[in-house]
Amino acid sequence: MDKLSDKTKVKEDMAWLLFFYTVPSKPVSSRMRIWRRLAKTGAIAIKDAVYILPYNDEHYELLQWLVSEITAMKGDAGFVKVSKIETMKNEELVEFFNRQRESDFRGIQTSISEMEQKINSVKKDSASNHLNKLSERFKKTAREFEEIRKIDFFGSRAGSGLQKRLGLIEKRLKKSSDVLFKDAPVTVRRIEDYQGKAWFTRKKPFVDRMASAWLIKRFIDNNAVFKFTDESVAGAADKKSVFFDMRGGEFTHAGSLCTFEAIISSFGIKDPAAQKIAEIVHELDVKDNLYENPDSSGVEEILNGIRKTAKSDEEMLKKGMEVFEMLYISKGGGDAL
Incomplete structure (x- = not known):
C-alpha cells in the first residue's frame, strides 16, 4: 500500500x-x-x-x-x-484515492519521460523543428495532466512529482526557445517618469489595447487618461502624451512580444498574476501557438461581446479593462482598484 x-x-x-x-x-x-x-x-x-x-x-x-x-x-x-x-479509516480512503490517481497518471508519466529524453537529444541543426514538436506535445500532456490533477483531491505523491517534472520541461523549452528566437530589445523605463499622462491608442480597442490600458492603470499610472487617435499621429507626442499599441508608438509590439508583454518587460513588472495574464494576451493577439491557456477562449468571447455592444471606444476600453481586473483578482492578484 x-x-x-x-x-x-x-x-x-x-x-x-x-x-x-x-x-x-x-x-x-x-x-x-x-x-x-x-x-x-x-x-x-x-x-x-x-x-x-x-x-x-x-x-x-x-x-x-x-x-x-x-x-x-x-x-x-x-x-x-x-x-x-x-x-475503512479515513487514511485508508485517502490512500485509496491516491492509488487510483497514480494509475491515472501513468500515461502522463510515460509522455513526460519521452519528452525528457527528446529534449536531451535535440540537435542544433534541427532544433527549431524539434522544439516546435516538443512544445505541441508538452501542451497536450500539460492539458491531460491538469484534467487529472483536478480530481487528485489529496495531492498524491505521483501528481506532485509529475508537476515538478513538467515545470522543469517547460523551463527547458522556454530557455531553448529564447536562445533560438530572441525578442527585440525593449527599452527600460521608470514608472516615476510616466505619471499623470494622456495615453493614446488606436480606435476600436481589443485584447492587447484593453489589457495594456488595464496594466498601465494598475501598475504604472493610476491617474492615466486614455484617448483615441489615428495611427498617423503616433510620432507627434509631447511630454504629456504617450502612444501605445500603435506603429511608431513608445510602447508597441517588440519582436515576438505583444504590447502588453513589451510594457511588462520595459517597466520590469514581476507580478505573477500579471505574468499569467500576459500569456493569455499573447495567445489571443499574436496567435503563434507559444502558449495554450484554457482561459483564453472564454476571455476572447467576453471581449467580443463587449466590442459588439459598446456604444463608444471609451466604453469598450473601460469594460475591457474591468474584465482584466477581474481576471487579475481571480489569478491571485491584489485587491481591486
Missing part, C-alpha cells in the same frame, strides 16, 4: 459522499454515460454501483444532478453524506 503524500493531511472531521444507482440495461449508452460522468469527477467505486467522493458543495450539487438524470432515464439513484465508513 502506498504511503500518503507528505502534503496530505487527513482531517478528523472529513466527510464523504456515497452514491449508489441502477439504470436499465438498455440502452448501454446510458450506463456508459453515467460511468464516464462519475469517472470524470474523480469518483471511485468501492462496491458494485456504489461510488465515493470527498464531500464538498460542488460534489454534492453534482450528485443531485446525477440523481435527476438517472431518474429521467427510468433508473434509481441516491446518495448520502457520511462522516466515516466503519470498515
Whole structure:
C-alpha cells in the first residue's frame, strides 16, 4: 500500500459522499454515460454501483444532478453524506484515492519521460523543428495532466512529482526557445517618469489595447487618461502624451512580444498574476501557438461581446479593462482598484 503524500493531511472531521444507482440495461449508452460522468469527477467505486467522493458543495450539487438524470432515464439513484465508513479509516480512503490517481497518471508519466529524453537529444541543426514538436506535445500532456490533477483531491505523491517534472520541461523549452528566437530589445523605463499622462491608442480597442490600458492603470499610472487617435499621429507626442499599441508608438509590439508583454518587460513588472495574464494576451493577439491557456477562449468571447455592444471606444476600453481586473483578482492578484 502506498504511503500518503507528505502534503496530505487527513482531517478528523472529513466527510464523504456515497452514491449508489441502477439504470436499465438498455440502452448501454446510458450506463456508459453515467460511468464516464462519475469517472470524470474523480469518483471511485468501492462496491458494485456504489461510488465515493470527498464531500464538498460542488460534489454534492453534482450528485443531485446525477440523481435527476438517472431518474429521467427510468433508473434509481441516491446518495448520502457520511462522516466515516466503519470498515475503512479515513487514511485508508485517502490512500485509496491516491492509488487510483497514480494509475491515472501513468500515461502522463510515460509522455513526460519521452519528452525528457527528446529534449536531451535535440540537435542544433534541427532544433527549431524539434522544439516546435516538443512544445505541441508538452501542451497536450500539460492539458491531460491538469484534467487529472483536478480530481487528485489529496495531492498524491505521483501528481506532485509529475508537476515538478513538467515545470522543469517547460523551463527547458522556454530557455531553448529564447536562445533560438530572441525578442527585440525593449527599452527600460521608470514608472516615476510616466505619471499623470494622456495615453493614446488606436480606435476600436481589443485584447492587447484593453489589457495594456488595464496594466498601465494598475501598475504604472493610476491617474492615466486614455484617448483615441489615428495611427498617423503616433510620432507627434509631447511630454504629456504617450502612444501605445500603435506603429511608431513608445510602447508597441517588440519582436515576438505583444504590447502588453513589451510594457511588462520595459517597466520590469514581476507580478505573477500579471505574468499569467500576459500569456493569455499573447495567445489571443499574436496567435503563434507559444502558449495554450484554457482561459483564453472564454476571455476572447467576453471581449467580443463587449466590442459588439459598446456604444463608444471609451466604453469598450473601460469594460475591457474591468474584465482584466477581474481576471487579475481571480489569478491571485491584489485587491481591486
